[in-house]
Amino acid sequence: MKELIQQVTELNQRVNELDAKQSTDAGASTIVESLPANTDEKKESN
Numbered sequence: 001m002k003e004l005i006q007q008v009t010e011l012n013q014r015v016n017e018l019d020a021k022q023s024t025d026a027g028a029s030t031i032v033e034s035l036p037a038n039t040d041e042k043k044e045s046n
Helices: 002-034 038-045
Strands: none
Touching: none
16 A cells, blocks of 8 residues: 555655656747847758
8 A cells, every 4th residue: 555655655756747847848948939029030040
């Protein structure tokens, strides 16, 4: 039974880490989306 509790605890920690990473990724993509759209066009024309 202790092993099972240990496994669940470790899984919960991994889920929390993944949740944190996911929200960080979402935040990053939101920042990218809010950048001016024409920055990519300028890079391509150079």
